[in-house]
Amino acid sequence: MDFILDNKEAEQQFQQLLKVIKLRQSGEVSEAMNQQGITYKLNWGVSLLDLREIAKNYEPNHLMALKLWNKQWRETMILATLIDNPSEVTEEQMDFWTKSFENTEIAEQASSNLWVKSKFAFVKALEWCRGKKHLIRFSGIHLMGRLAITDKKAIDEMFEPFFEELPTLAKDAKLYTPLYRAVIALGSRSKQLNGQCIELAKVFQLSESENATKLGEQLFEELSSDYFQDVFKF
Numbered sequence: 001m002d003f004i005l006d007n008k009e010a011e012q013q014f015q016q017l018l019k020v021i022k023l024r025q026s027g028e029v030s031e032a033m034n035q036q037g038i039t040y041k042l043n044w045g046v047s048l049l050d051l052r053e054i055a056k057n058y059e060p061n062h063l064m065a066l067k068l069w070n071k072q073w074r075e076t077m078i079l080a081t082l083i084d085n086p087s088e089v090t091e092e093q094m095d096f097w098t099k100s101f102e103n104t105e106i107a108e109q110a111s112s113n114l115w116v117k118s119k120f121a122f123v124k125a126l127e128w129c130r131g132k133k134h135l136i137r138f139s140g141i142h143l144m145g146r147l148a149i150t151d152k153k154a155i156d157e158m159f160e161p162f163f164e165e166l167p168t169l170a171k172d173a174k175l176y177t178p179l180y181r182a183v184i185a186l187g188s189r190s191k192q193l194n195g196q197c198i199e200l201a202k203v204f205q206l207s208e209s210e211n212a213t214k215l216g217e218q219l220f221e222e223l224s225s226d227y228f229q230d231v232f233k234f
Helices: 008-023 027-035 048-055 062-071 074-083 091-099 104-113 121-129 134-150 162-169 173-187 191-205 210-223 226-231
Strands: none
Touching: 008 048, 008 062, 008 074, 048 074, 062 074, 074 104, 091 104, 091 121, 091 134, 104 134, 121 134, 121 162, 134 162, 134 173, 162 173, 162 191, 173 191, 173 210, 191 210
């Protein structure tokens, strides 16, 4: 990652943000997340709505985002994904942050708030789908789904490389829900991708993996439904 010199203004804003976070803390939320297995080095229990509201008070700032991420609190890391400037995000930063994820919440927030806006989004999503660690693969799948939903300028062919990776991922029971959501998002983009996703669902059903077979059946039923097909008639 690039070395960026700190400055007095950034440090003042940083300290101010830390105070704001502490004022919005909720012990009940933090405890509920711990019970669900969503753990962090430090979690003040600030709601996502509050964090988005806080972020609106700041202009995009890459240096501030790096400082917030390095603090390693739940709230500072999520704010980092909301405040960073996508045009200054590097591949090294994306890999470094993603490899440090400890739960699916921060993986989802990073993908939805920041990675999807990066010029490296497609490259990283595909690369992470081939990863060995669960949260890296999760990040790749989630980012693919977010791209399918939000990147209206992307042509269908940009998603085709993912179809070679998904049959292997479908065997992992831990990836069932994110993969289902991502493929539905992909199959909702166009008639062409809908057809490709239906064929993908058939491939899943032929797998020796019980998880892949079940996922394929659910996806096929949804993607080939009258609702989907009626949408693409217009």
